[in-house]
Amino acid sequence: MKKIILATAAATLLASTAMTVQAAPAKAATCVGCHGADGNSMVPNFPKIAGQHAAYLEKQLKDFRDGFRKDATMVPFAKGLTDEEIKELAAFYAAQTAK
Numbered sequence: 001m002k003k004i005i006l007a008t009a010a011a012t013l014l015a016s017t018a019m020t021v022q023a024a025p026a027k028a029a030t031c032v033g034c035h036g037a038d039g040n041s042m043v044p045n046f047p048k049i050a051g052q053h054a055a056y057l058e059k060q061l062k063d064f065r066d067g068f069r070k071d072a073t074m075v076p077f078a079k080g081l082t083d084e085e086i087k088e089l090a091a092f093y094a095a096q097t098a099k
Contacts, residue, residue, distance in 0.1 A: 025088040030077050039093040051098035057090035 024037070031049075035041045039050030049057060063069035064078035065086070081089070 024092050025085065027081065027085050027089060028092060031089070031093075034073070035093075038099075039096045040099045048098060049093045050096035052094060054087075054090040054094035057093055058086055061086045061089065 031039075034043070034046040035049050039048060039052075041048050060069065061078050061081060062083075064071060064074045065081055067075075078086075
């Protein structure tokens with residue numbers, strides 16, 4: 001019985017995590033590895049971006065993409081983003097709650 005309860009709890013947790021990622025823009029899947037599904041990175045090397053102002057996030061992504069800001073990890077991800085994708089990502093992470 002305990003195994004069934006644990007399995008149900010784990011499935012519920014995974015489903016809720018999947019819903020969070022699905023609600024995000026398609027390109028957010030590449031952000032999850034470093035910044036977390038909701039922008040609250042658990043790794044000190046990667047900044048928490050949840051709750052940041054959308055205009056700030058948009059500017060940073062455009063600066064990485066356009067070569068004004070350099071980072072070996074971020075530049076390859078930002079290079080392929082369109083203005084619309086950047087706007088969607090910025091809005092999504094700005095709407096998340098910082099933890």
